[in-house]
Amino acid sequence: MNHPRIVRTVCFITVSYLIVLATWLGWVVEHTPEATIPYQIGGLLAAYGSALGLGMMWADRPTRAERKLAKHGIEGWAKIRHAQRIRRTVDNGVLTELDLDLTVPGSESYTGRVLYEVSPENRSRFEVGETISIIVDPDDRDRILIYP
Missing domain, CATH: 1.10.287 (Helix Hairpins)
Incomplete structure (x- = not known):
């Protein structure tokens, strides 16, 4: 939110x-x-x-940039290497720092770090070792959108 x-x-x-x-x-x-x-x-x-x-x-x-990234981005996946809980959010979620191994078809794998608000119902999806779906900006690989 x-x-x-x-x-x-x-x-x-x-x-x-x-x-x-x-x-x-x-x-x-x-x-x-x-x-x-x-x-x-x-x-x-x-x-x-x-x-x-x-x-x-x-x-x-979602913001215009997020909608554009969802429409024109490249789908990939990320494996969670480390998940550090930062703080609780207003709507009972947890702001979490995720260290990811990112894989995008057509390019080499790389690592990245993302801050993401994990809702209580999705907590099991964001455990260490889990694989999540992502969308990456083809022009800037640092812009990542996590698929809910």
Whole structure:
């Protein structure tokens, strides 16, 4: 989960909502019939909730660079040589430093190190000696995407 992007998105949507709310309170509410005010408040709250939900879904998408790498990268595999747990993450995962033996068809094997958030349900896949699927950027072999 990309927490910094989600936080920025929530802040942007909340500030935008406060601007809309201030405009509504300062100008629109004076020019509308009194009986419609509760419905307008309900509509404003529904719009805010919908914008937050959609914004958080959008913010949790992979970045453009990750999508491009997934589309144009070369598939390979990596054997885990060493896994060092760094710290727990907010969503109950573990940030883990993985030392890998990387193999990409058409080139020599090489070693690399990746920081990856391992979720609790995938913990057994990231043990020492396991083989995982990867995608490597053909132009920069240091850019690696681990297939979940």
